[in-house]
Amino acid sequence: MPILELKDVHSYYGHIHALKGISLTVEQGEIVTLIGANGAGKTSTLRTISGLLHPREGQVFLEGEQINGLPAHIIVSKGIGQSPEGRQIFSRLSVMENLEMGAYSRKDKEGIKSDLDHVFRLFPRLKERRSQTGGTLSGGEQQMLAMGRALMTRPRVLLLDEPSMGLAPVLVETIFEIIRDLNKEGVTILLVEQNAAKALSIANRGYVMETGRIVLSDEASKLQESELVRKAYLGED
Amino acid sequence: MNASLTAQANSPNQTSMRAWSVALRYGLIGGAVALFLALVGMVEAFATRYVIANVIDLGTLLLFLSYLGAGYVAIKRSGARTPFEILSQGAFAGFIASVFIALLAVVIYAIPGIRTIFINASPALLAILTFKMGVPAGLVPILLSGVIFGAIGGLIEILPPSLRRSLIYAAMVVLVFGLMQDLLRVTLQKWKFLDPATSFTFSNNGLTIVGAVTLFILTFLASQLWQRRGNEARARYRQLPTRQQQLLGWGLIAFSVALLLVLPLLVGLFFSEVLVNVGLFILLGLGLNIVVGFAGLLDLGYVAFYAIGAYTVALLTSTSLEIVYAGGNPFWLALPFAVFFAVLAGVILGIPVLKIRGDYLAIVTLGFGEIIRLIVLSDFLKPILGGSRGIELIPKPFIGSFEFAGPEELYYLILAGCGLAAFVAIRVKDSRLGRAWGALREDEDVAEAMGINLVSTKLMAFAMGAAFGGLSGAIFASKLAIIYPSSFNLLLSINVLAVVIIGGMGSIPGVVLGALVLVGLPELLREFSDYRLMLYGAALVIMMLVRPEGLWPEKSRQRELHESQQEEILSGPLAADEEVAREGAAG
Ligand SMILES: Nc1ncnc2c1ncn2[C@@H]1O[C@H](COP(=O)(O)OP(=O)(O)OP(=O)(O)O)[C@@H](O)[C@H]1O
């Protein structure tokens, strides 16, 4: 049974039909990437999974259990963590407080502490700056904080929305390494990326979205070869 | 900041031109302030109260302070550094400010008809402005006072911070003693053995000169001593074993509690009345602080919960024959209902506004407050709620045979209420719920993505805030014995909000301080009552410009407003003072 499954999901913002029948699956332990042009509906897909957006039609399953319609805070506690697009951190809270907020829905003090250590091992920079306010961190540090905070929910499935957005090439490299490490530790990852080449290089499988629909899905290596992807997203001709 | 700007200007001539034009600008502003104070009638109204007997009255002092402020800010902004520049530019700013007053004196003198336009431009005002010397003789002392106080203002700005702080404290103590002399004298007279000291310090109207000087020197010395030795004392305290530190801490708390408990006995009837009013606002402020300060939900209809608490107690306890439904119960039976109905109203308000944010929330809650007032006022419910005549004959609370009859007894009821509310607020602030509120205040969307249940978190904020409002209203009703719908208007919501903002949003000691300043001071100075709203407005504007984080800011709030300076986070009013002082020294 896939850990995450979407079946013919339709989501709307008012009258705007953002997702027009999305079906996708993510298996336990995979990295799956979702690529597509601006406005294709990638963020909307993630928001639908995490309960911030409720689909009008179709279903979302977590390990076979239907979760669409549940409020976001319940879905978090069921094990879906997310690092939202655009580094939405609490800019007036300190790094530490941000991370603590990530563990909000948990009660296991021991586990929280060890996860905090874990996050600080992954991102030593955050440890140095733990009492600094989120808003004064550099862009890259904010991205690390957003990811660290998502990890503090101890997710089984981690939804990452453009974790490399606006980062210097070296940092992009680091972030992708961390994503791979996390995955090795057993976290299943659904990754939305503009940087299609990078994303496909670490993913097992990928989906290509256009205007609210999935137009292509395959093994990551096959997608890298495909005509469409090469032209539209890898900037080759 | 400005020093570096000045340094960049290429020629020294240009620099000094700029400094003089800065002095001119603040002189003009100071003059406008002085003129305004005179023309709205504050100078004349306050002139009846002497700060120091037959030497200086409060009205004249306001003018002097305008000159002083002009000189102070001018030097602060112009970056003048040599003694000559400071004195001359400060004096210049003060002089410009005083020219406004001199011109006003001439106008009042030359055009008596001016009163038809400016009703306060009276001969009495002329006498005050010209030190009873009239025009033209009085113009000289006006301009002279401008020069002198402007120069003093300039000097204050360049004093070492520690000296400046001591001087300001000393001046403030003299001012406070001078303003509250009636009350202080009456209170001090309760102790016969203090008589010599009392008559030494106070005359029939204002402080005596020696009394004022003594007070000034004593405060100055105490402040200096504390600044020199305070660090030492603090260091010694830190070296003590934890056990003793705790003991000292408990001792301090026990002392404060004991002091609070005997306060009404010490200060007498009138002060107790003031304390009771302040206490009601502290209670309201603590409640609203949860909604606005902790959870960031701007509620402009907070008065509704106060009204519901008050009317519940009134309906359940009134012995009026018109209340045929449920009246005649004891206060303590009615109290839980008052809180319950307030909470219920909080939830009822909360549910429809769950999805509403920011400005819109403010408008909706504003409407809610008005709706409650209009319901209470309505003809439809008049048989039950009494319409505009309100409900009368509300009895005082009893414990056994002890009646909370007057302010001196009601004080204890309020104290208990405030203590309870403060305790709950402090505990909840550091709880899971408190952190959820903090996240909500920062960013609702991210909070939701972090697994925070927005519905229950928001409703808890509204409910808890409403509970404190209801409690406060209940005490208010039994204190007044009669309540009218007009006691529960929008202005009250605004006042409570002002208490929270001036104190420092989200800060619990801030609420106490805010209520003392905004409610306590105007009660003590009856002359102020006509100008109360104007002073509120002025205080709010000045606070937003000078100290937007409030008098006693909460930590993260302070960070937010001083994000550029990543300094160690300071807390408490003195620490914040230091920050201002350092800025001053640096700029
Ligand atoms: N809150 C909203 N209200 C109305 N329309 C929205 C909202 N959010 C997104 N949309 C619309 O839904 C569509 C999909 O947006 P979405 O954010 O999912 O795209 P995306 O694939 O994440 O794009 P990008 O790569 O630019 O982040 C777009 O047409 C967008 O304009």
Ligand SMILES: [Mg+2]
């Ligand atoms: Mg997006």
